[in-house]
Amino acid sequence: xxxxxxxxxxxxxxxxxxxxxxxxxxxxxxxxxxxxxxxxxxxxxxxxxxxxxxxxxxxxxxxxxxxxxxxxxxxxxxxxxxxxxxxxxxxxxxxxxxxxxxxxxxxxxxxxxxxxxxxxxxxxxxxxxxxxxxxxxxxxxxxxxxxxxxxxxxxxxxxxxxxxxxxxxxxxxxxxxxxxxxxxxxxxxxxxxxxxxxxxxxxxxxxxxxxxxxxxxxxxxxxxxxxxxxxxxxxxxxxxxxxxxxxxxxxxxxxxxxxxxxxxxxxxxxxxxxxxxxxxxxxxxxxxxxxxxxxxxxxxxxxxxxxxxxxxxxxxxxxxxxxxxxxxxxxxxx
Amino acid sequence: xxxxxxxxxxxxxxxxxxxxxxxxxxxxxxxxxxxxxxxxxxxxxxxxxxxxxxxxxxxxxxxxxxxxxxxxxxxxxxxx
Numbered sequence: 001x002x003x004x005x006x007x008x009x010x011x012x013x014x015x016x017x018x019x020x021x022x023x024x025x026x027x028x029x030x031x032x033x034x035x036x037x038x039x040x041x042x043x044x045x046x047x048x049x050x051x052x053x054x055x056x057x058x059x060x061x062x063x064x065x066x067x068x069x070x071x072x073x074x075x076x077x078x079x080x081x082x083x084x085x086x087x088x089x090x091x092x093x094x095x096x097x098x099x100x101x102x103x104x105x106x107x108x109x110x111x112x113x114x115x116x117x118x119x120x121x122x123x124x125x126x127x128x129x130x131x132x133x134x135x136x137x138x139x140x141x142x143x144x145x146x147x148x149x150x151x152x153x154x155x156x157x158x159x160x161x162x163x164x165x166x167x168x169x170x171x172x173x174x175x176x177x178x179x180x181x182x183x184x185x186x187x188x189x190x191x192x193x194x195x196x197x198x199x200x201x202x203x204x205x206x207x208x209x210x211x212x213x214x215x216x217x218x219x220x221x222x223x224x225x226x227x228x229x230x231x232x233x234x235x236x237x238x239x240x241x242x243x244x245x246x247x248x249x250x251x252x253x254x255x256x257x258x259x260x261x262x263x264x265x266x267x268x269x270x271x272x273x274x275x276x277x278x279x280x281x282x283x284x285x286x287x288x289x290x291x292x293x294x295x296x297x298x299x300x301x302x303x304x305x306x307x308x309x310x311x312x313x314x315x316x317x318x319x320x321x322x323x324x325x326x327x328x329x330x331x332x333x334x
Numbered sequence: 335x336x337x338x339x340x341x342x343x344x345x346x347x348x349x350x351x352x353x354x355x356x357x358x359x360x361x362x363x364x365x366x367x368x369x370x371x372x373x374x375x376x377x378x379x380x381x382x383x384x385x386x387x388x389x390x391x392x393x394x395x396x397x398x399x400x401x402x403x404x405x406x407x408x409x410x411x412x413x414x
Contacts, residue, residue, distance in 0.1 A: 072393065108374060108378070109377055109378060109381055113378075119374065145372070
């Protein structure tokens with residue numbers, strides 16, 4: 001199994017990428033890695049080249065580049081070369097910390113969609129209050145518009161992923177909506193509800209509201225990309241502001257509050273650990289012919305290590321082909 | 335390659351991609367209005383055209399390809 005790595009993407013590339021990949025290589029001896037990027041810079045951080053090949057590239061896709069234009073014009077960039085190697089069958093999966101839009105474009109237009117999947121979806125793992133496994137939510141923004149059939153396809157793929165990678169038997173699949181009752185939502189969500197209810201292969205448990213995203217009420221939450229993106233950013237933004245305000249309240253209110261803060265610090269660390277998502281790896285672009293995974297631009301060595309584990313699990317379980325087989329069967333039965 | 339050959343190849347490509355009957359595709363067929371193509375479909379189609387005919391289609395030219403006839407004319411003018 002060979003993983004194509006865009007070594008130049010992310011805030012601390014290539015150092016953190018190389019260190020994370022070396023850690024993963026030391027853990028799984030049957031994995032090989034091809035690092036695409038500036039050879040000189042990569043070599044500076046690479047301690048041992050066992051199972052690691054470097055392919056030199058001299059272009060870089062920047063965070064500010066327009067995605068489709070970038071992948072069409074920067075053909076010798078680390079991301080495009082890595083995607084091309086997956087397309088040509090030289091490698092089995094693509095991993096990047098780079099520009100999300102460009103990676104989506106590289107995934108859709110270079111690696112390619114599974115024929116039966118209308119649109120791929122971006123699926124991160126979010127922490128939940130009652131399980132270290134977290135919740136998978138898709139789509140969080142690969143598509144600005146959606147049809148009910150897309151949501152049905154995403155539900156099936158998300159469910160297969162949760163079974164394979166997170167080893168959850170019969171994962172609970174829910175639809176993000178503006179109320180829990182069956183008749184809630186606009187036409188799209190009502191149609192999606194009916195389709196999901198009648199999809200035998202998934203364990204559909206009904207609607208969930210955005211306030212319950214992190215409450216651990218479902219294993220997979222399906223949503224259109226627009227709503228998913230808004231809900232994700234609102235959740236992240238609220239958490240960030242809350243933590244900042246809490247810190248300010250504890251540190252800026254005199255010596256007694258500071259003393260109190262020191263006493264509750266261990267309990268607060270427990271909350272911080274609960275929301276540490278590095279073990280969940282990266283966000284998967286589901287619906288493509290091979291696994292394509294995006295880790296956060298600021299990801300650390302630990303996150304990169306766990307993202308490789310995530311890819312490894314998808315390859316071992318043949319997760320992509322399972323979805324493919326399911327949709328082929330579904331199309332024949334139509 | 336004659337325009338008819340190009341047209342036949344393009345209709346085969348579109349019939350497969352959009353799951354429509356080849357016979358229903360005419361030169362006037364619009365990608366967005368008749369085949370319900372969205373922006374992702376259009377980029378995929380341009381890439382398929384490039385691969386099938388070995389052509390490079392710059393973005394500014396791709397934006398002007400709105401119908402099957404536009405695609406046939408473009409390929410005919412830009413390939414040997």
